[in-house]
Amino acid sequence: MSSSPYAARTAEERTAATPDTGGRRLPRTLHPVAWWIWALALATAVSRTNNPLLLFLVLAVLGYVITVRRTEAPWARGFKYYLYLALTVVAIRVVFRAVFATGMTPDDHYLFSLPHIPTPDWYAGIQLGGPVSLEALLSAATDGLRLACMLCCIGAANTLANPKRALRVLPGALYELGVAVTVSISVAPQLVQSVQRVARARRLRAGRTKGLKALRGIVVPVLEDALERSLRLAAAMDSRGYGRAGSATPRSRRLTGALMLLGMCGLCAGAYGLLDPSAPTLLGLPALAAGSVLCLAGLRLGGRRVTRTTYRPDPWRFAEWAVASCGVLSAVLLFVNAGYDPAELNPSIYPLSWPTLPLVPAAAILLAGGAGFLAPPPTPPTPSAPPTPHITAPRTEETA
């Protein structure tokens, strides 16, 4: 890469545009898988606790990492929607707990009472309305908060890693799946545009704008448009080499299928064996391992039939290791119960008391936040240069 004069030039431009690169580190995008490992590990860690202090700490860490390491791309602006979703989750949980009241014990703090709605006998298990206690609401809120935190972790991964680049790391055998997703992502906005255009054109004919007939007037042209467009896209992809046959023979294809099927069976059996204590031990880890090996072999073999390379593959370097291990380490620390009382992770609300902040888990979560400065700074947004309408000849002659 450094042998090319272009790489040097662009790198210079990038550093010049970002003053806060910290001197030496070049801005680049982190491998999407590193962000996913980090986020999923953090989500796993979150699943261990419903201590609100720890959960708020997680949210703060997510907020910090996203603010410092997200790009200006359209998909990187979506974190607030995950926050809205998280808030909705908490709200729904609290409201449900209040409405489907579970009654209260004498120790509970009475908060307010909803009108009690008598339920029929066959529905006796569930009570509608009635007194609502502070404890019930608090436990619902912390439960909701935990779920919300996990949602935000996934949202952070989607915000920090380009989803399309993430799809590119799919094994070769699943390449078609990735392409289908990528194409549908780019076609969706075109479809919306097409609907808007046709809906606007409806007024020109003074056609109905409401009702079934109007729907037909919009759906038919849009679908015809979409069909023609996808045919043209398919033709374009075909002429650009999509789906070139690799070295696959019918035999290897059958073998791939068999391997994948057996592997899946092994994985299912293994999961069952692990979760059910009464199952024979052979069904647990050994079956899981055998299943994974078979699946991997199938994917490898299937991947061989597609011959394809990746443009500017994301490197996996120190920063990727660092970010991924930050996440994994914090998850491990929350699972091993070392150096702190496990009860502190799930503080009891009986008796009602302010939760304590256990030191080790808090440090573990802060450690995950270290990803914020371990990851390289993102590439700065490209300056929206005014379109250059003409082709300048002399400059390019030298390079040709």
Add this chain to the structure above:
Amino acid sequence: MITFDRVSVVYDGADEPVLRDVNLSVDEGELCLVVGHTGVGKSTLLGAVNGLVPHFTGGTLYGTVTVDGRDTADHPPRELADVVGVVGQDPLDGFVTDTVEEELAYAMEQLAISPTVMRKRVEETLDLLGLADLRHRALHELSGGQQQRVAIGSVLTAHPRVLVLDEPTSALDPTAAEEVLAAVTRLVHDLGVTVLLAEHRLERVVQYADRVIHLPGNGRVVAGPPSEIFTASSIAPPIVELGRAAGWSPLPLSVRDARRAARPLRTALEGATPPPVRAVPDAPGATLLGARGITVAYRGVPAVREVDLDLRAGEVTALMGRNGSGKSSLLWALQGSGPRTAGTVRVGRDESGAPDAAKGGDPKKLSAAEARRLVGLVPQTPTDLLYLESVKQELDQADTESGTGGKAATRATGPSARAILDRLAPGIDGATHPRDLSEGQKLALVLAIQLSAAPRVLLLDEPTRGLDYRAKTILIAMVDELAAEGRSVVVSTHDVEFAARAADRVVVLAEGDIVADGPTTEVIVASPVFAPQVAKILAPLTYLTVDQVTAVLRDGEADA
């Protein structure tokens, strides 16, 4: 490089072959121009080069097509991707990824080229096509010319020996088209790429062609040097028609050559005053539509800025300007169906005395049905208005919507949509599905639907897109007839030759402002971008069309 050996193509269900017994060979480094009317098999010929015909389209191909020694019978398009690059009409349709750089790399990824080579080629291609500044930009943010250059670049990175371009400039304004064609000619001259190019607007490309492949119809193909083919071909750019009229030999194909050849012609024409391109009305027509201070803004970004415009009866106005200069926004705002941030539109009432003649007023404030009886608009994609299964159903529906057919016919408010269509484009079978019509016929159908409401102001948004010379001549006749009926017609177009022949008045928009407004001759003769070929050749004389020149020459002969 490319060899067609006794090639015939028959599509499933068709009686006649599209191509019949074609023998053709194209040498390396040639720029071949493929010309012919719509529907004579240009796209089939181009598609056969990389095997899309018949592997993708279906149908049967007899004979053999070989490209760089590979027979397309054994090689589907994907196996030819490293030899043939194909660029279509609308670049957005072919984009698979979403940024410039990734799009350039896509074909190479499919060909399993190593990452280091890929990186080098992408950088080279970025420079070759002048795209370096746009490398990280999203594809849909680019202008049309830039998108088309990316599309060309995206096939070039695979280092194909042959480039097939199917009407690459049909959606572009003159400047953007120049930009793309300049890129293509550089590829031919600097890299020796063989190019097969189909194009309707020959005036843009004819000077670059080494050879012309002419499809006269009936599935036949004639190939030869441009000056030879164009002496006889039924389609020719204005420069060739002028050359034929003046009897120049060999035929000049570039404006420069033509100017040299035209010296005697210019002296011959010196004394005469050019006859008007179009009949001048005795008195200016009444103002049908008056717009004041029209402003259209999208999220605070103005597309049209405080435009004043008066449209008079019997006048054809061409609305010109580069892509994105606000032409469409202005037309939609005038019709009242599009957004309008500020300004007023006043459309005069119909004083024909008919019982339900349209009331005057601002079309934006009226109901959709009343608005379309004042101002009719044919959108850029006319098919957006078509949704029924046959032409007859569409026309009947139009009559119901306009209240002319059916029961209302007794009131005889106007001709039915069918009658209008028969006048505009005779001979369209009512049972045909609208999608099966040619571009010109679709346009006529939508025009008939809009005219069934009898609007006195008619706006056409880029109707010339995808039309060949014959269809354009028919469109000019339609527009003339509408103007003769006392309507006011506005046509937004990129096609300067069309504007020169069809318009009384030209309005040029730039960044939402009107920068020029006046009689066609005054506005376009002086402009280097908008001047038609005849004007460029005969400047400083103010001729716009070949017909003007021939008329003067004829008069001269009669006098002598």
